[in-house]
Amino acid sequence: DALVLANREKAQSQRQLVESNIVRAITMSGSGRIGQRLDGLKAIAESVPLADAAAMSPETRSRLRNAAISCLANPDIEVVAEHKLSEQYEFRVCVSERLNALAYQEESGKPVRRAEITPGLADIVYGDSRATLGKDQRVDQMKLSPDGRYLATVAWDRNGNKWLQITESRTGQVGFQSSDNQIAFPYDHLFEFAPSGKQFAFASTGGGLSVLKVDQEQWHLERVVESGHPILCMTFDPRNENLVVALATDDGPIVRVLASPDYDETITELTLVKTPKRLAASRDGTLAVCSGRRTVEVYQVDSGHRFCRFVTIGEAQAMDIDSDGSILAIDAQNDTTLWDARTGIQLMQYHGKFQSICDDHLVCTLPSGRLVILRIVKSDVYGGIGQRRITEINAIHPRLPLLFTGSQFDNGSGIHVWNTDTGTLLAELMLGNVYDMKVSHDGRRLFTSSQAASPAQVLQAWPLRIDAETMRIGPPEEIAWTSNLAPSFISLDANDEILAVQAAWGSEFGIGFVDLTSGKLSKLVKAPYGARFSAMTGDGKWAATGNWHGKESAIYDVTKGSIVRPLVTGISRVNFSADGRFLFCGDGMFKVGNWNQKRTIDHDWELRYFGAISSSRFSLAVFPRANPYNGSLLVQTESWNPIAELMSNRLAEAYCYPMAIAADGGSVVVSVMDQARAIAKVALEDEKLAPTVDAFSIYRWNLRALRGHLRQLGLDLDAPPVEERETDAINHVEFVQGE
CATH class of the missing domain: 2.130.10.10 (YVTN repeat-like/Quinoprotein amine dehydrogenase)
Known part of the structure; x- marks a missing residue:
């Protein structure tokens, strides 16, 4: 009798421990990083009492399973690297598409410095100022080529002149410099590197499109394409280097896909309701269009089919799409929001200013002056x-x-x-x-x-x-x-x-x-x-x-x-x-x-x-x-x-x-x-x-x-x-x- 009683008490103790673990697991699954939640669920599932099927009722097993499903269905982000950039809140940052280089300017009048990211993205290594533009220039806009080799900047000098300049990022050698009357600025988002990094396009005055090509570190004018209408924004199709441009026509705004390499043939044309401000294209043929203040539309660029249309929480300051076309990152009032590019459902929000997204990695800057690289953990379940x-x-x-x-x-x-x-x-x-x-x-x-x-x-x-x-x-x-x-x-x-x-x-x-x-x-x-x-x-x-x-x-x-x-x-x-x-x-x-x-x-x-x-x-x-x-x-x-x-x-x-x-x-x-x-x-x-x-x-x-x-x-x-x-x-x- 004593042995039977002892076994009953032991079984009851095991059952109470299991129930306690289940409650703890489900509570854990509702907060914190998803990776931590799943680790907690796995640790509990591997515990000795839980391994004994008799020690777990069907109800508690079901609760634990449903908690795991909820975790697995949601994406997550984890910090890969972080570095202090500046004590000041205001600084400009641009990151190459392959995340192997970034350039930033801490304050107006200070030089642009280059930083390198190790291939494994385990840390950020900052070198010396090897690509200095000079203390007499104030940079308004910056873009790095996809491989990080070239840096394009639009800057003012002390005489009030504005220049578009392409610099070799490692040596600081200037490969191209425009005159003030060549470029259609001060509009944003009107210059872009091609995915190969060997071509560069920018909107010239009068609605034209200038295409540059690099040869032995020097950039020369390859061709000028007359669009016939003012160019609002532009991007390249990363699959084939076709150029995607948004134009303001008399009948309303449109988006045209121009065939590479001459860019004088229209492949696809989309009619829009609102004036587009930003375009972003992915390697699977997805095109995101940000129009007006907060409207975002996502299209299949070849067929013109619209996947979704949604409205952002705040005014969209910046936008880009992941390489596989699955996630949109939007900077809305200095908060980074991630959206499902197929359905327009918001996935999550991160308190930091969006800078770049590529190959499941997100780059943001924080109000404290820090730059962080985040890895997006996508769900393969939902x-x-x-x-x-x-x-x-x-x-x-x-x-x-x-x-x-x-x-x-x-x-x-x-x-x-x-x-x-x-x-x-x-x-x-x-x-x-x-x-x-x-x-x-x-x-x-x-x-x-x-x-x-x-x-x-x-x-x-x-x-x-x-x-x-x-x-x-x-x-x-x-x-x-x-x-x-x-x-x-x-x-x-x-x-x-x-x-x-x-x-x-x-x-x-x-x-x-x-x-x-x-x-x-x-x-x-x-x-x-x-x-x-x-x-x-x-x-x-x-x-x-x-x-x-x-x-x-x-x-x-x-x-x-x-x-x-x-x-x-x-x-x-x-x-x-x-x-x-x-x-x-x-x-x-x-x-x-x-x-x-x-x-x-x-x-x-x-x-x-x-x-x-x-x-x-x-x-x-x-x-x-x-x-x-x-x-x-x-x-x-x-x-x-x-x-x-x-x-x-x-x-x-x-x-x-x-x-x-x-x-x-x-x-x-x-x-x-x-x-x-x-x-x-x-x-x-x-x-x-x-x-x-x-x-x-x-x-x-x-x-x-x-x-x-x-x-x-x-x-x-x-x-x-x-x-x-x-x-x-x-x-x-x-x-x-x-x-």
């Missing part, structure tokens, strides 16, 4: 894909990292194809309103219900063909639909032989079943009033419709072409589990066959409005949080056990709607309506801008990467492992429309 005004129609490819999106409300939006790994928009087709779309289970066809080229709604099948790294979509084949009801929501059986089509016209509602082998509408069944959405079991035996304006969802026997029974659910979407055993409808789960309600979902999570279910050997479902709408619940449908809360600190006041889960359970796509506060704020200050701010941002949870991190912490999801994906690399998508 990231932006793109932004749309409205996005509620989607389909995810079963094997490839491709997401197809559209909307039935955003008139003329058509189909957009995104790479969910990189967040890149691969292609778009203006197709009118899209009512629904599904990718076949074999990944060879995309089925759509849309307006297409005519006012009537049509069903189409788009062949998906892969040739090397290019996917070609189309030409579309129209699917025969002989009913007077307009087709809307669609679903497929596992063999891609039957297409279930929810249709409506006025007060009439129905569901039709199209035999894809014969291409004919085989059966049409009357549905309850307000029927909406469509779902079908993998064996093609059962189908279901939800409801939006009425009270009843319904179940159908596909073989007989008859309604089995209605379900009083009110507004509801419908989904079948991957194994076809359960129907998710209303606020619960129904057993297929006898249709008795098996379980009601917890009131904190909403099933009836939005939800998505994977279609693999095991089934995962994701539902939005009901109160508040700022997260998603991941559920294993075989046991109905919640296995994780997908939460991010970025979603503190956002509405999060699940959109799709990859068939292999490797990723979850959600739509986040995060711009409500921004729209309301802008509406008060600028009524013209408010209607143009996009509302829905698309995000992807990478469950493969997430589960890899959780395994290292000993906190993997209670679900079968995700198989490694072997797919072709799809870098290009083309639509083939035929006739």
Whole structure:
């Protein structure tokens, strides 16, 4: 008896220690650097009591896992190096794009000195003043070439003359000096080094563009390009040295991409609403435009597609984009703010004046006169894909990292194809309103219900063909639909032989079943009033419709072409589990066959409005949080056990709607309506801008990467492992429309 009692006391002591560690870990996960939080979580996960599964209840394990997920989903910054520059607050700094050199001026009248950064970025080494411009000059603007070899400055001398000068940074040798009447100053952001460092462009008087080229340390005028309009700002495309210029035309501001090396041919032209002040381009073809005081737009420079549009917190003083086009850094009133370049969501804020961003490193100056280099720790678990005004129609490819999106409300939006790994928009087709779309289970066809080229709604099948790294979509084949009801929501059986089509016209509602082998509408069944959405079991035996304006969802026997029974659910979407055993409808789960309600979902999570279910050997479902709408619940449908809360600190006041889960359970796509506060704020200050701010941002949870991190912490999801994906690399998508 004494031994039993001692063992009980020991077990109780272990349990109390575990609970204490869990509370400490979750508290730690809410503050401090993310790296420190994860280290704390890992230390606790590796502790002896926690390693014993019997010593940890499922509830405490879930709390610890969710704390880790929240940490992993957010980016972080850590200080790499710091150095004292000046006792004064006012000084000018410029950093080379490769972060191997910087130049700064402490006070007006003092010389510009050069500093070097070691390749490992472990420290800052300051040398002597090897590139002195002289004490009789006051520098207004400075720029270093990407390799740090040349320094371009605009400076005043004591006689009031302004010069543009290019200096060899190591020797101080002057390689070029302009005359005062050659340059279109005092405007800012009108001179730039090419990515190779061998060309230099600046705006000359009269709207011209002067291009210099270096030869044996001397810069000479290569050509003068007449733009025809005043140049507002400029930058180079780092991929090909094309020149991107913003011009003030009689019809309003525009951005032109001029082809290298002659810069006399326009490749792309973008029309802007407000006057641009700054441009920034990345190596993946992303272009950021800062217009007016606080408006930022991000484009794909080749196609002209706009990823997002957002408003900064304060007036933007400086702006640049990271090399891979994922993060925008903006200096707003001496605070550095980092933004997701795909969605326009603010990631974090740092109290320091922004100077440069490159290759995951951020350079800032502090009011105390210190310069700091920060490393940005990006999240490989949670990231932006793109932004749309409205996005509620989607389909995810079963094997490839491709997401197809559209909307039935955003008139003329058509189909957009995104790479969910990189967040890149691969292609778009203006197709009118899209009512629904599904990718076949074999990944060879995309089925759509849309307006297409005519006012009537049509069903189409788009062949998906892969040739090397290019996917070609189309030409579309129209699917025969002989009913007077307009087709809307669609679903497929596992063999891609039957297409279930929810249709409506006025007060009439129905569901039709199209035999894809014969291409004919085989059966049409009357549905309850307000029927909406469509779902079908993998064996093609059962189908279901939800409801939006009425009270009843319904179940159908596909073989007989008859309604089995209605379900009083009110507004509801419908989904079948991957194994076809359960129907998710209303606020619960129904057993297929006898249709008795098996379980009601917890009131904190909403099933009836939005939800998505994977279609693999095991089934995962994701539902939005009901109160508040700022997260998603991941559920294993075989046991109905919640296995994780997908939460991010970025979603503190956002509405999060699940959109799709990859068939292999490797990723979850959600739509986040995060711009409500921004729209309301802008509406008060600028009524013209408010209607143009996009509302829905698309995000992807990478469950493969997430589960890899959780395994290292000993906190993997209670679900079968995700198989490694072997797919072709799809870098290009083309639509083939035929006739």
